[in-house]
Amino acid sequence: MERVILAKPKSNPTFISSWIIKPTSLCDELIKYFEANKSKQYLGVTASGLNPEIKDTTDLSIKPKDILIPGNEIFKNYIEEIHKCHKDYISQWEFLENNPTAYEIGTFAMVRYKPGQHFKKIHTERFSLDTLHRVFVFMTYLNDVEEGGSTYFSNYDLDIKPKKGLTLIWPAEWTHAHRGKILKSGLKYIISGWIDFSY
Structure with missing residues (x-):
């Protein structure tokens, strides 16, 4: 067996796209909701459970049906922006x-990082039979971050600095393995979830 190198492609896209959602005051309202609902917050978990050596965060999950609850109108506004981006x-x-395919947004989460915290492990969003329905990932940075806290896509050597309203969509596959870098000062808030195949 001998490995061969194919001709260099004319372009080398990362398949990561980005937008600034409007108005950016939407981000302030989402942060305000997060901080006002401490009873809904929990320590961040991954598919393997609670392990701050992998993920060290405070999270708050929102199910699609929760959007209809009075007081949660802000999420309807946010999801409308995500639909436009998608x-x-x-x-x-x-x-x-x-190739028109039906998609839907499932449960998504708001996440807060304090200095020293980050999602430490390189990971991907589609990694087992339980996550095969995930097609795309969406994430919005809810505030500017001055030191640390960037998202690093290892296969592309791409480092993305958090900026208020900056929204990313990328494929959920192993090709887009990533991790969060350590937040060095201040707070970092994001909201993220998946765009799934519709059942």
Whole structure:
């Protein structure tokens, strides 16, 4: 067996797209909701359970049906922005645009990081039979971060600095393994979830 190198492609996209959601005051309202609902917060967990050596955060989950609860209108506004971003994402790739598929947004989470915290382990969002339904990941940074706290995509050597309203969508596959870098000062808030195949 001999490995061969194919011709260099004409372009080398990361398949990570980004937008600034509007108005950015939406981010302030989401942070305000997070801090006002301490009873709904919990220590961050992964599929393998609670392990601060892997994920060291405080989280708050929102199920799709929770959006309809009075007082949760802010999430309806946010999801409308995510739908716009996703529609634009699909339009950027001929294969996706010409192969209409039904998608839905499942449970998503708001996450707060304090100095010294981060999602330490390189991970991906589609990694087992339990996560095969995940197609895309979405994430919005809810505030500016001055020191640390970036998201690092190891396969692309791409470091993304948190900026208020900056929203990313990327494929949930192993090709987009990533981790969070240590937050050095202040607080970092994000909201993230998955765009799934519709059942």
